[in-house]
Amino acid sequence: MLEGYDHRFVLGPAGNEAPTLLLLHGTGGDENDLLPLGRLILPEANMLSPRGNVPENGMNRFFRRLAEGVFDQEDLRRRTEDLGRFIDTAAVRYGLDRERIIAVGYSNGANIAASLLLRRPSALRAAILLHAMLPFEVEAVPDLTGKAVFLAAGRNDPIVQPENTQRLADLLRSGNADVSLYWHDAGHSLTRDEATAARDWIAARSADL
Ligand code: MLT
Numbered sequence: 001m002l003e004g005y006d007h008r009f010v011l012g013p014a015g016n017e018a019p020t021l022l023l024l025h026g027t028g029g030d031e032n033d034l035l036p037l038g039r040l041i042l043p044e045a046n047m048l049s050p051r052g053n054v055p056e057n058g059m060n061r062f063f064r065r066l067a068e069g070v071f072d073q074e075d076l077r078r079r080t081e082d083l084g085r086f087i088d089t090a091a092v093r094y095g096l097d098r099e100r101i102i103a104v105g106y107s108n109g110a111n112i113a114a115s116l117l118l119r120r121p122s123a124l125r126a127a128i129l130l131h132a133m134l135p136f137e138v139e140a141v142p143d144l145t146g147k148a149v150f151l152a153a154g155r156n157d158p159i160v161q162p163e164n165t166q167r168l169a170d171l172l173r174s175g176n177a178d179v180s181l182y183w184h185d186a187g188h189s190l191t192r193d194e195a196t197a198a199r200d201w202i203a204a205r206s207a208d209l
Helices: 035-041 073-094 108-119 162-174 192-204
Strands: 007-010 020-024 046-050 054-056 059-061 065-067 101-106 126-130 148-154 178-184
Touching: 007 073, 020 035, 020 108, 035 046, 035 101, 035 192, 046 073, 073 108, 101 108, 108 126, 108 162, 126 192, 148 162, 148 192, 162 178, 178 192
Parallel strands: 020 046, 020 101, 101 126, 126 148, 148 178
Antiparallel strands: 007 046, 054 059
16 A cells, blocks of 8 residues: 555566556556556556545545546545655655656546646656546646647547547647547447557657657
């Protein structure tokens, strides 16, 4: 347990100076869920995978919601800070390069990663946000110069409306992030295609990350 998070850390084959993927699962998931995805996306990376510590009817989440897609904003703000502290502490504990932490989040995990990027951009070098939405109304867009973000979303997602992912992409771009947005025709589930697209996206940037 670190900073209130049960988690898994898997040292990558290239050692702890390699990039670290911060794996953030969806509602009802746990710290094991995204390890295979992480290995597919960047096999040489370290994997840091916390378990969401907010229960909802027995399901793990990273922050509270009042209804589907309606977030408890005060809780989201607080949990985003908690997650930032977890990354800081884990980086020291495992000797990670703090400048090479890349979030890989799905659904609820993607939403807290987006919140972290918007509230504390220095926490992440890059982010892969799968089925994410704009998690809160942003008053002042932070400077996201140098941040690379890959978004994937389904045109038929019943949980995250396509317009909402588009708003997140537009907002990140207005902060000067380098944003790639990958659309597919599926719904809320992770698809093999988007995982492959994320892998190709990161491979094309490996020299910078
Ligand atoms: C969320 O609560 O973050 C989104 O509604 C996605 C989900 O986890 O269902």
